[in-house]
Amino acid sequence: MKKKIISFTAAAAYAVIAIASSIMISESPQFDVVANYAAMSFGALGEAVDVAVNDGGSYVVYSPSRAERFSFGGDVQLIFDTAPFIAAGLDTDNLEANNIIAEDGYIILTSEGVAGVAGVASKGSAFETMEAIIRNNRRHILYHMDHDLFELHLGGHTFRWARDIRDNTRGMTFVLNPEPFVTAGLDPDALEGWTLANIALDHGRGETVPRLLRNYSFAAK
Numbered sequence: 543m544k545k546k547i548i549s550f551t552a553a554a555a556y557a558v559i560a561i562a563s564s565i566m567i568s569e570s571p572q573f574d575v576v577a578n579y580a581a582m583s584f585g586a587l588g589e590a591v592d593v594a595v596n597d598g599g600s601y602v603v604y605s606p607s608r609a610e611r612f613s614f615g616g617d618v619q620l621i622f623d624t625a626p627f628i629a630a631g632l633d634t635d636n637l638e639a640n641n642i643i644a645e646d647g648y649i650i651l652t653s654e655g656v657a658g659v660a661g662v663a664s665k666g667s668a669f670e671t672m673e674a675i676i677r678n679n680r681r682h683i684l685y686h687m688d689h690d691l692f693e694l695h696l697g698g699h700t701f702r703w704a705r706d707i708r709d710n711t712r713g714m715t716f717v718l719n720p721e722p723f724v725t726a727g728l729d730p731d732a733l734e735g736w737t738l739a740n741i742a743l744d745h746g747r748g749e750t751v752p753r754l755l756r757n758y759s760f761a762a763k
Contacts, residue, residue, distance in 0.1 A: 576676070576680065580685075581669065581672055581673040584692075585669045587713070587760075590760045600614060600615025600616055601615055601671060602621075605716070609622065609626065614672060614675055615671060617658050618652070618675065618694075618696065619650055619651060619653070620699060620701060621648050621649070621651070622649040623649075625647070626733060626736075627649060629732070630728055631727045631728050632726055632727050634649070636725070637722060637726045638726070640654075641654050642722060653696035655696070656679045656696055657678050658675065659671050682694060683695070686702070689704075689712050691704045692705065693717075699719055700716075701716060707760045707761070709761060709762070711757075712757055712759070713758055715758070717753050717755055720753065730754060736756050737754070738752060739752070739755055741753050741755075
C-alpha cells in the first residue's frame with residue numbers, strides 16, 4: 543500500500559509555535575480551538591508517526607505498531623489488521639455493517655458522512671489535505687475539553703489526536719463502536735492492545751457509551 547514516507551516538518555514547526563503562543567480559549571472552545579489548532583496539531587502528530595501516500599492517492603497515518611491506520615483523501619477511512627480481531631473471536635464473514643468490510647487481511651471502515659478531498663496526492667500536501675477535510679467537515683470534528691484533544695467522528699467510530707501531543711498521554715487514539723464487531727463474534731476483553739471503556743460524547747459532556755480504544759502516547763517523559 544505504501545509508496546513513500548512524507549514529512550510534516552514545516553507544518554509541525556508552525557503548530558508548535560502557534561500552540562505555544564496561545565494565551566487563552568474563548569467562551570466558545572468548540573469554534574475557536576478547532577478553527578485555530580486542529581489542523582496544526584495534526585501536523586505535529588505527523589512528525590511523530592509515519593505518513594505515506596498510498597496507491598489510491600490518499601494519505602495514510604500509521605500507528606506506531608502499524609496495526610492501525612487513518613487514511614484520508616478521496617475517502618476517509620480507519621484501517622486495521624484483521625489478525626488481532628480474529629484472534630479475539632471475530633468472524634469477518636459475519637460483519638454486517640454497510641461501511642465495514644474485511645479483505646486482504648484488513649478491516650476497512652469507510653466514513654459515510656465525512657467528505658473526502660479527491661485527487662489529493664497531486665494537489666496538495668498531507669497537511670493541506672487535512673486542513674481541507676477539517677474545513678469541509680466541521681460538524682464532524684469536536685474538541686474534547688476535558689482531555690484537550692480533537693475528535694473526527696466517523697459514524698459511531700472516531701479518530702482522535704491531542705492538541706499538544708508532547709504534553710498529553712492521549713496522543714493518538716482509534717475509537718471503535720464495539721457493537722458490529724461483538725455481533726460478529728468479537729470478545730472485546732480478548733482484543734490485544736485495545737481497552738473497552740465507557741466514554742462521554744459531545745465534547746466529553748454528553749451521553750456515556752461503550753467504546754474500544756487503542757491509544758498511543760507521544761508525551762515527553
